[in-house]
Amino acid sequence: MEDNSVQPVQKQYIEVKDGLLNGEIKYFHAQGYVEEIGQYSHGKKDGIWLQFASNGQQLGEAFYKDGQKDGIWTVWDEKGVKRYHMVYSMGKKVDTWKMWDSNSVLVSERVYKE
Secondary structure (H helix, E strand, O other), rough: OOOOOOOOOOEEEEEEEEOEEEEEEEEEOOOOOOOEEEEEEOOOOOOOEEEEEOOOEEEEEEEEEEEEEEEEEEOOOOOOOEEEEEEEEOOOOOOOEEEEEOOOOOEEEEEEEE
């Protein structure tokens, strides 16, 4: 007899150490595809975080240091077109931020100074 029952889809995977999130974390779309991958260190976001659409297209790349936004953040749309370029330094907006439309035309540019 064939088993046609629906299997539950994993929603997230988290490591916990000494009561704090520590190590890799994964969130999944309802279909089971990876939606987001990131890292925690002692309960705080740390390192690279990646986001994906259900079709596998990368939507975002972000960086954290000791729980704060730090580094270049990039956002793409579901067609793979780069839409945003943002830069942080320990949670503060810095450098040149850019925004493009769906045709890759630069529509906004702003400089942040510390």
